[in-house]
Amino acid sequence: MANVNVQVHHVTRVEGHGNIVVNAKNGVLEECRLDIVETPRFFEAMLRGRPYTESSHITSRICGICAVGHATASLRATEAALNVELSEQTVLLRKLIFHGEQLDSHVLHTYMLVAPDFFGVGSVIPLATIAPDAVVRALRMKKLAGDLCAAIGGRHTHPIAMTVGGFTHLPTVDEIKSLRNRLAEGARKDVDDTVALFKTLPWPKFERETEYVALSKPDEYAFIDGTITTTDGGSYAIKDYRQVTNENVVQHSSAKHCAHKRGSYMVGALARFNVNHEQLHPRAKAAAEELGLKPICTNPYLNSAAQVVEIAHCVEDAIRICDELIVRGIKTEPLYKFAGRGGEGAGSCEVPRGILFHNYQIGDDGRVVGANCIIPTGQNLANIEADFRKLVPEILDQDQDKVRMALEMLVRAYDPCISCSTHFLNVRFV
Amino acid sequence: MKPILILGLGNPLQGDDGIGCHVVQELEQRTLPDDVDVMDGGTPGIGLLDIFEGRRRVIIVDAAEMGRSPGEVVRFRPEDVKLTGSAQRFSLHRSGVADALALASELELALPDIVVFGVQPAQVDWNDRLSPQVQAAIPTVTEAVLNEAKAGCPPHNRSTRWQMKKS
Numbered sequence: 001m002a003n004v005n006v007q008v009h010h011v012t013r014v015e016g017h018g019n020i021v022v023n024a025k026n027g028v029l030e031e032c033r034l035d036i037v038e039t040p041r042f043f044e045a046m047l048r049g050r051p052y053t054e055s056s057h058i059t060s061r062i063c064g065i066c067a068v069g070h071a072t073a074s075l076r077a078t079e080a081a082l083n084v085e086l087s088e089q090t091v092l093l094r095k096l097i098f099h100g101e102q103l104d105s106h107v108l109h110t111y112m113l114v115a116p117d118f119f120g121v122g123s124v125i126p127l128a129t130i131a132p133d134a135v136v137r138a139l140r141m142k143k144l145a146g147d148l149c150a151a152i153g154g155r156h157t158h159p160i161a162m163t164v165g166g167f168t169h170l171p172t173v174d175e176i177k178s179l180r181n182r183l184a185e186g187a188r189k190d191v192d193d194t195v196a197l198f199k200t201l202p203w204p205k206f207e208r209e210t211e212y213v214a215l216s217k218p219d220e221y222a223f224i225d226g227t228i229t230t231t232d233g234g235s236y237a238i239k240d241y242r243q244v245t246n247e248n249v250v251q252h253s254s255a256k257h258c259a260h261k262r263g264s265y266m267v268g269a270l271a272r273f274n275v276n277h278e279q280l281h282p283r284a285k286a287a288a289e290e291l292g293l294k295p296i297c298t299n300p301y302l303n304s305a306a307q308v309v310e311i312a313h314c315v316e317d318a319i320r321i322c323d324e325l326i327v328r329g330i331k332t333e334p335l336y337k338f339a340g341r342g343g344e345g346a347g348s349c350e351v352p353r354g355i356l357f358h359n360y361q362i363g364d365d366g367r368v369v370g371a372n373c374i375i376p377t378g379q380n381l382a383n384i385e386a387d388f389r390k391l392v393p394e395i396l397d398q399d400q401d402k403v404r405m406a407l408e409m410l411v412r413a414y415d416p417c418i419s420c421s422t423h424f425l426n427v428r429f430v
Numbered sequence: 431m432k433p434i435l436i437l438g439l440g441n442p443l444q445g446d447d448g449i450g451c452h453v454v455q456e457l458e459q460r461t462l463p464d465d466v467d468v469m470d471g472g473t474p475g476i477g478l479l480d481i482f483e484g485r486r487r488v489i490i491v492d493a494a495e496m497g498r499s500p501g502e503v504v505r506f507r508p509e510d511v512k513l514t515g516s517a518q519r520f521s522l523h524r525s526g527v528a529d530a531l532a533l534a535s536e537l538e539l540a541l542p543d544i545v546v547f548g549v550q551p552a553q554v555d556w557n558d559r560l561s562p563q564v565q566a567a568i569p570t571v572t573e574a575v576l577n578e579a580k581a582g583c584p585p586h587n588r589s590t591r592w593q594m595k596k597s
Binding site: 042046058061062063064065067104108112123124125126128129132135136139142143146147156157158425427 | 441442443469470471472473474475476477479480481483492493494495496504506511512513526527528529532533536537546548556557558
């Protein structure tokens with residue numbers, strides 16, 4: 001069938017968002033559009049004029065799933081602007097809560113968005129009927145991750161305890177011990193069962209040469225800080241992020257596209273795997289082997305497999321950090337006091353769906369003068385469209401439903417943010 | 431852990447979507463009964479199930495598209511209405527109360543008694559203001575929620591298995 005017209009609508013409050021549009025005539029791709037992301041517009045307007053202390057609390061509200069991610073990038077930007085040094089304890093705690101969020105997000109994404117496709121069901125809800133053990137396992141892992149975040153962030157939802165230079169509330173060593181035990185005794189088995197499950201899934205076969213972008217550090221698999229590194233040889237300090245992103249306006253979309261050495265690049269778990277695989281924990285490397293994931297992997301569908309690998313890694317690294325904190329003990333530390341001098345700074349971290357940048361200018365009165373934010377899904381848009389352009393001609397001869405499914409699965413594999421964070425109910429009174 | 435939780439949901443950066451959080455701010459200024467907690471839950475999606483755990487009663491305040499006039503407040507129980515969840519499964523960010531409850535129903539998880547105070551939004555978009563009608567509803571909602579909380583826990587001690595209306 002040489003004519004394809006696939007429109008997948010996702011109803012949101014904002015017109016024109018949440019759609020995939022693919023039109024092909026006689027085997028030629030005419031239109032290929034992805035309106036799935038709503039980058040936080042008015043980002044600067046939300047922060048401008050506010051005290052620097054509020055930035056991380058405001059930005060952590062952009063997205064429920066990436067609250068810690070935004071807070072972390074925000075704090076790193078402010079700390080860069082104001083030259084704030086972090087204590088070893090703060091660095092450890094920030095890494096630990098970051099792992100918590102990574103686990104939370106990856107578990108939900110792999111089990112609740114990706115797995116249903118492979119089981120031939122529409123969502124995690126029918127999946128709960130046909131594979132209840134798997135879903136219960138996912139909820140159990142998610143709960144542990146959430147408890148980890150709550151213990152360090154001070155709250156189950158937004159990390160209220162995270163602040164410039166440190167934490168306003170600290171966990172106790174007993175709380176860390178308890179989490180450590182749950183990770184070692186419960187989560188490890190759940191990770192093994194997760195790898196065993198995802199190993200059996202028939203991942204779609206599709207390859208496209210792509211540039212991958214991720215933070216990199218010499219001493220560990222990077223999630224917070226580092227050098228922006230690309231598989232095409234790019235290497236940049238975080239403050240030079242614009243030399244990687246090169247945001248440009250596209251005609252067919254209100255969102256901007258990003259590109260570095262090629263027409264597009266990919267960020268996320270697969271990018272991190274491709275750039276930093278050597279630094280994965282041995283159990284994560286073993287998981288990659290089992291899943292058939294080898295660097296450099298150019299199959300975007302395997303982004304979800306890379307997330308499973310990161311689940312394994314983050315559990316192990318969280319245990320390591322807990323052990324270190326248990327030995328060190330946890331101490332109250334003095335908090336940063338504003339010195340009356342502003343500045344400009346950029347911060348970056350690898351949230352579950354990819355590299356995130358925050359960039360602030362802070363005045364000498366401590367108020368935000370300017371702010372910029374580039375989210376990972378925005379950086380992936382051009383790459384998803386490029387994947388479509390290669391994929392569609394390859395599958396054009398299949399029936400429309402299969403084409404639609406293949407495209408939806410591709411979008412899902414990227415784990416995109418859509419309409420980042422609204423929560424209103426839709427109610428019909430009967 | 432206190433048995434009754436007043437849970438404000440929503441995103442205060444998305445206009446009226448944040449009404450739940452604004453109501454929680456009001457409630458934090460008030461004296462609450464000893465058995466009542468109040469929480470700004472933000473936008474937790476499936477994470478709601480973790481927030482529910484250990485509670486006997488949860489009173490939710492959230493923006494709700496109910497086909498009413500902006501600012502209108504309706505009290506309902508989730509099992510008495512049809513809650514539509516996210517239509518397309520692209521992103522976790524749209525899953526909310528509906529999806530969490532549907533999942534709990536499928537898995538036959540024990541859940542607390544749940545009452546929702548829905549507030550009809552006028553605008554949901556990137557801004558940190560409430561529309562005047564929704565702003566004006568805050569005192570009403572706050573009082574209603576407090577009265578609900580003062581009514582105490584449900585009479586039966588056993589936890590109820592969830593049964594969602596099948597659409």
